Amino acid sequence: MTNTLSNKQGLSRRDFLRLSGLGALGALAGSALGLPSPAKAWGRTLTGLTEPDVEINLRAVIGQEQIRSGLPTTVWRYEADLVKGPAGTVQPLPNTYLGPILHFQPGQRVRIHFTNTIDEETIVHWHGLHVPEAADGHPRLVIGPNETYVYDFEIMDRPGTYWYHPHPHGRTGPQAYYGLAGLIIISDGTEAQQGLPTxxxxxxxxxxxxxxxxxxxxxxxxxxxxxxxxxxxxxxxxxxxxxxxxxxxxxxxxxxxxxxxxxxxxxxxxxxxxxxxxxxxxxxxxxxxxxxxxxxxxxxxxxxxxxxxxxxxxxxxxxxxxxxxxxxxxxxxxxxxxxxxxxxxxxxxAQDTPTLTPTPTPSPTPTATSTPPTLSNPTYMPLILNGAGANGSASRTEPRLDFQADQAQPQQATRTFYLYVQFGQWTINGRTFQMEAVAPDETVELGAQEIWEFSNNFPNGGGMGGGMPHPMHIHGLQFRVVSRQAPTNATQRSNWETVKDGYVDGGWKDTVLVMPGERVQVQVEFKDYTGLYLYHCHNLEHEDMGMMRNYRVVQPNRA
Structure with a gap:
């Protein structure tokens, strides 16, 4: 199916720096607009929350943008107004269909009133953020035209670069393609102290x-x-x-x-x-x-x-x-x-005044639980210690200076997910997406730490002419890559050699590339929230075609 929706020859330095937005924050001040009347109001009310620290009106709209020379292009985009919060929280970008950059700080309580003004159902996913089930943007929570969904969540993630995009089942690909996407930057204000460019x-x-x-x-x-x-x-x-x-x-x-x-x-x-x-x-x-x-x-x-x-x-x-x-x-x-x-x-x-090359240090985050014995590996495994972790975790990992996952010892996997084509459909373990279905092997306990393995070599390298790469994304958490097992097929191994030295596996991840014939293990921890979350291929057409499944986090002893 083909859809048509309604050039510049390069950006000026001034326009690009304005577009990058980090040189001079052109954020909106508190909006004089009233809050929309919610047709749907979901999301978790934060414990003890009477007022959020940050409140935003966010809209999905249809508009036009001058992308190429000649006629303007019809696009779908996010627009936003800051209702409450620090100046600079909402940073509109000029000369682009991309949504505004949303600037948050760890610990902020955020409320977002999202109103859909496009002519089909949609919902927003906060990619990489650790949020409650009702704030994650699951497709079962889509809203129709002129409806509003209210998100409540706390920023529990490390400083870094995240993003937001639509997540309706079967329509994520076209909605994101037509322009619905924007960046999220979380900062704790220490970048300048760490010597990083600002x-x-x-x-x-x-x-x-x-x-x-x-x-x-x-x-x-x-x-x-x-x-x-x-x-x-x-x-x-x-x-x-x-x-x-x-x-x-x-x-x-x-x-x-x-x-x-x-x-x-x-x-x-x-x-x-x-x-x-x-x-x-x-x-x-x-x-x-x-x-x-x-x-x-x-x-x-x-x-x-x-x-x-x-x-x-x-x-x-x-x-x-x-x-x-x-x-x-x-x-x-x-x-x-x-x-x-x-x-x-x-x-x-030329630069008039030379600057020193910065030496960054990792950002701090909160304290710890112990590691189950099955997760320990003193040579390659990220050991759970008292200290700082991802998503406001009660755990952190032993520093990994330049972790090479393909040289790591594979662990005993808690669960294995096979990625392949079956009967003309992309599948995970032979299953396709069902809106609320959860298989027994997709139920996990709150507080559990597990090794998930994604295998892209069954059957026949994932099918379809030797297989396809699959960037696998897990909602609601950040994980650590534990190991990569190279393809055993000679052709796939040769292909893998052309990309393997470009992997960056030492940090916290929410999406990991699994090449044809490759097996990748990640260490996950389920904390803070119970409920229904997603894991899927982030090739958006694969996702829309069903290469997506639910996992459910339950209280211990209720799996």
């Missing part, structure tokens, strides 16, 4: 791919492999370029594409300093000659532009790799997944 040197880069028709309207096609566009957009603009100084910048990169995987690198092989992943800063910076980032994943990079001469232009590219799967985008895409192409250009100008 302000105009702290740049969010949302990378997406799109296809346009002759009237500049978005064209979307449902495809078994996942949709691939013909043009790369950064922060909602094609042919992105930016003038930078000869100093160090922090890139907060989100792969906001439906199915495309990026292998980010510089043509001269200059290394990246990786400082963060999905769930915030790593235990220590690591070096990568290239970085692989799948749909839904985030990575934070330090790029020192002083390594190149003033006046030069450096091009960030997605480098070639193998094993990305078959077809995509109706097989007519001019940018096959795994090909080599340009992402963005940086024109370097």
């Amino acid at each position: 302000g105009a040197y702290d740049l969010p880069l949302v990378i997406q791919d799109r296809t346009f028709d002759g009237q500049n309207q978005l064209v979307y096609a449902t495809n078994m492999a996942g949709f691939l566009g013909n043009e790369i957009l950064v922060n909602g603009q094609p042919n992105a370029s930016l003038t930078v100084e000869q100093t160090t910048y922090r890139f907060r990169v989100l792969n906001g594409s439906n199915s495309r995987i990026y292998k980010l690198g510089w043509p001269d092989g200059a290394p990246f300093t990786v400082i963060g992943s999905d769930g915030g800063l790593l235990d220590a910076p690591v070096q990568r000659n290239y970085v692989v980032i799948a749909p839904g994943e985030r990575v934070e990079l330090l790029v020192d532009f002083s390594r190149w001469p003033a006046g030069s232009v450096q091009t960030l590219r997605s480098l070639a790799f193998a094993g990305a799967g078959f077809g995509g985008g109706g097989s007519t895409t001019t940018l096959p997944n795994g090909s080599d192409y340009e992402i963005m250009r940086f024109r370097i100008e």
Whole structure:
């Protein structure tokens, strides 16, 4: 099925810095608008909460944006007003269909009134955030046109880069593609103290791919492999370029594409300093000659532009790799997944005052439970100790300076999830999505720590010509990658070798790429909330086609 919905040649430095938004916060002050009348009001009332610290009106709307030269493009987008909270909480972005950046701080109590003004059902998922069941954006909670859903939750996550997007069953792919997405940045105010670049040197880069028709309207096609566009957009603009100084910048990169995987690198092989992943800063910076980032994943990079001469232009590219799967985008895409192409250009100008290269340190978070004996491995396993963890966890892990998951000893898996095609449908353990169905092996106890294994090698490498990559996302928590087992099939192993050195597995994650033939183990902990949550492939077409399941968190002894 193909849908058509109703160019700039590069951004000016001023526009790009405004678009990045971290140079000068252009947030809305408290809105004079009244709160919408809720048609539906769900979400958990926080214990002891009389008033939230932050209150926002958020809307899904249909509008137009000047993306390419010529006719404007019809898009779906999020808009927001700050009702209550610190100035800068809601940061609108100019010249893009992307929603405003939402800035939160750990411990804030947040209330969001989400109103749907598009002409189909939708709901918002806060990707990567640890929130109650009713605030997670499960598709059973969708609201219709002109209805409102009220979210109540506390920010319990580590400082880092997260995002929000729609999550209706069967329509997540097209809704996100038409423009419904925005960043969330959680900060505890210590970035400057840690020496990290701030302000105009702290740049969010949302990378997406799109296809346009002759009237500049978005064209979307449902495809078994996942949709691939013909043009790369950064922060909602094609042919992105930016003038930078000869100093160090922090890139907060989100792969906001439906199915495309990026292998980010510089043509001269200059290394990246990786400082963060999905769930915030790593235990220590690591070096990568290239970085692989799948749909839904985030990575934070330090790029020192002083390594190149003033006046030069450096091009960030997605480098070639193998094993990305078959077809995509109706097989007519001019940018096959795994090909080599340009992402963005940086024109370097001299800096008058040199700056020191920062040395980041991980962000602190709260205290601890003990580890079940089955989870201990002194060599490779992230040991649970007294200290700080993810999602306001009562646990933390032993620092992992440059964890190489493919060199780790596999653990005894608590549960294994096989990813493959069955009867023409993407499945997890041979099952497809049912709105409230939970199998016995998908019920977990509150407080449990488990090893989940995702296996993309059964049967026949996942089916369909040697298999497809699957970025697996678990709602409601952050996890640690425990191990990766390389493919045993010679072709799949050769393909895997083209991406494996770009994995960043040492940090907290909520989405992990599982290549064809690969087995990946993650350590998960279920805390704070009971209820129904999702796990699924974040190739949005795979998800919409049923490669998504529920898991239920229950009180102990009620599984």
